Amino acid sequence: MEDQFILHEPVTLVDQLSASWQAPSNIALVKYWGKHGVQLPANPSISFTLSDCKTITTLTAIKAVKHGFEIKLDGKLKPSFAPKIESYFKRIISYSPWIKEYYFTIETTNTFPHSSGIASSASSMAALSSCIVDLESQLTGTDIDLKKASFLARLGSGSACRSLEGKLVVWGSHDETSGSSDLFGVDVSQSLHAVFQDYQDTILLVDKGEKTVSSTVGHELMNEHAFAKARFHQAHSNLTAIKECLYTGDLDGFIKITESEALTLHAMMMTSHPYFILMKPNTLSIIEEIWAYRKETGVPVCFTLDAGANVHMLYPAAHKDTVEQLIKSKLAQYCQNEQYICDAIGSGATAV
């Protein structure tokens, strides 16, 4: 299966070439938590692609005797990013062997603050992989292959493969999603109901510090996890059910599954060995406020969490003003420096 991504077309090597792409972050509704082999998910996941939280990357390749790279964030060299990029290049080189002939300069910038606690690995690996397939298309004279970009992005960071194409993306083999694969993300937004087309995601920045336990370690802890089998099984049925809600516009059903998935993700962390907690007291305060507000007003706003303390508030665009008022009057006080980021559904990577 992986073989389909090995480059077979002849390449004409040139001395220098470059490409610039932007790719957004994404927020999972059914979560990827647990993996095996080389970046293969233990269960299928589904996410909304975001719009404003993104990485913009320029990749310049210069023909060289030895492959190598340097990486800059906001114009400054970032040697601390090198190990992750190094292992990414090692994993992708057999699929795009021309990489061996070049020295790369990766210049990258994020639209969200680096220390906001928002994972930049999804948007950055998606942007870098888009640049790689762009260079490959220049060298071969073939079309840019965003499916291959998703495949390569997965090898950098699993969730990154959901940031390439489409508003709603499934990654991981799922019986009831045609074309789904463990190897890359597939766009399943064709039948997305109107109410979700311009859905909002306001990210409340509860804690901007470094995470105490990385996602990589968290995934590993699912290997020996007492509840792993049941959890992986549940993800399949939640995916079937949430797709139905997303296609029919069933907001109540959507809210139930989305919030349950967020709490299940954190429940897995709390029941790992060693166990850990990434939520903060303010995370729980915000969740309680959201529940009280929903009960009182009937506004269909819900929350999800990623592997951290920040809270993503998801709601229809029609309720933007009222939710903004709630945030300003009650929720901002729980955020670090009262900071939050307003984002909405977007549709993936684009050349810049």
Ligand code: DP6
């Ligand atoms: C909780 O994609 O960051 O955000 O593959 O090790 O890079 P690696 O992990 P990563 O894990 C994301 C986990 C999650 C849920 C999700 O996005 O599905």
